Amino acid sequence: MASSYRDGIRAGLPLLLPTAAIGVSFGVVARSLGWDLGAPIVMSAVVFSGSAQFASTSVLGDGGTVLAAVLAAALVNARFLPMGIAFAPALSGGPVRRAAEGQAVVDASWALANRGGSFDRKLLIGATIPQFVGWFGGTVGGAVAGSAIGDPARLGLDAMFPAFFLALLAGELRESRRAREVAVGAGAIALALTPLLPPGLPIVAAALAAVAGARRR
């Protein structure tokens, strides 16, 4: 039942290309704002979160302060707090090792490694590897080539992520009626709050549907 790192890498492989493409667009966007060549590359290596990086970059690009940029990105990443708590029971070893392994949590890997509320540690870490390679490599390519590359959105790669998440969601929905009810509630919350709150918070708020669903059992 438990998977190897190799199983994880194989599970994450379909995401290599779309992650790289979004990485390219991040590199291009950062350079177009006048960033040094190294800045987007270092950022992708040490932050490794597409939505948070785009959020902070757009705040800085609009003339916002460092505090506003960091806050926007932190809100986008706030969902990793409950996701990390959910992943934690699968980890062993000392706190430093657990903290390090917790860095592997990204949306797709977390969802792939989810086994009805418990998590397959090696599958999660393995699935993150191709995504990190794609994200870092794509950023380097985009930062170096700059605007010589056309708009990656032309290829429709931005539709791959919601499609991937939808496939994982379909598996969850086949499991139970309560999962379907929670998904409908969470989706309604996220859509209703998107025009009202900064990016990221609607997704965190949608997680409250899971709390409500669990209380009703």
Add this chain to the structure above:
Amino acid sequence: MTAVWTTIGLLALISAGIKATGPVLVGGRDLPGWATGVIELLAPALLAALVLVETFGSDRALVLDARAPGVAAAALAIALRAPLLLTVVLAAAVTAAVRALT
């Protein structure tokens, strides 16, 4: 450029801190029963939110653009039990085709 590098440094620390909190505080231990119930439902909740926000969200607005037909095609493929890779490639192809035509 100082603002950019400061942002990168702070964000790296904060992101790592957010991801480390759960593993450091509750790592290796079983969660209480009520928390397990929530976590079982966390995946459908977060995935549903991510699908909709990444299909219709554009910063602080809801928009209907070429992503929607791509994701609709993926939904059809999923209903027909198509393989995962085919599903995501189909979504990209349909979105790219709609973008090219509009």
